[in-house]
Amino acid sequence: MIVCSCNCLTEAQVRESCTRTEGAARSTFEVYKCLGCSPKCGTCARTIRKIMNETLGAGACNACPIAANSACGAAKIAGALSTAIEPLPAGAGLVAAE
Numbered sequence: 842m843i844v845c846s847c848n849c850l851t852e853a854q855v856r857e858s859c860t861r862t863e864g865a866a867r868s869t870f871e872v873y874k875c876l877g878c879s880p881k882c883g884t885c886a887r888t889i890r891k892i893m894n895e896t897l898g899a900g901a902c903n904a905c906p907i908a909a910n911s912a913c914g915a916a917k918i919a920g921a922l923s924t925a926i927e928p929l930p931a932g933a934g935l936v937a938a939e
């Protein structure tokens with residue numbers, strides 16, 4: 842399934858990028874970098890983060906040596922965002938402002 846239409850990235854590619862034995866992506870930006878592209882519109886960032894969390898488990902930040910050994914700000918922000926952001930209801934879409 843395509844998760845990034847700007848870069849034609851698939852869910853499988855995202856999962857592979859964060860489970861590589863060397864140079865695994867630990868942030869959404871690193872996923873783009875690992876896959877040889879960069880974010881464009883950014884619409885897919887939340888989906889990529891969700892796939893990373895599913896792939897790496899609840900302890901995604903625990904895989905990062907910095908987060909595991911300190912009070913990492915990124916881990917705190919990721920935790921806060923995951924509880925604060927509600928997904929859109931099924932079938933809901935964005936409407937352009939007039």
Ligand code: FES
Nearest residue numbers: 845847881882885
């Ligand atoms: S959909 Fe991924 S950068 Fe636009």
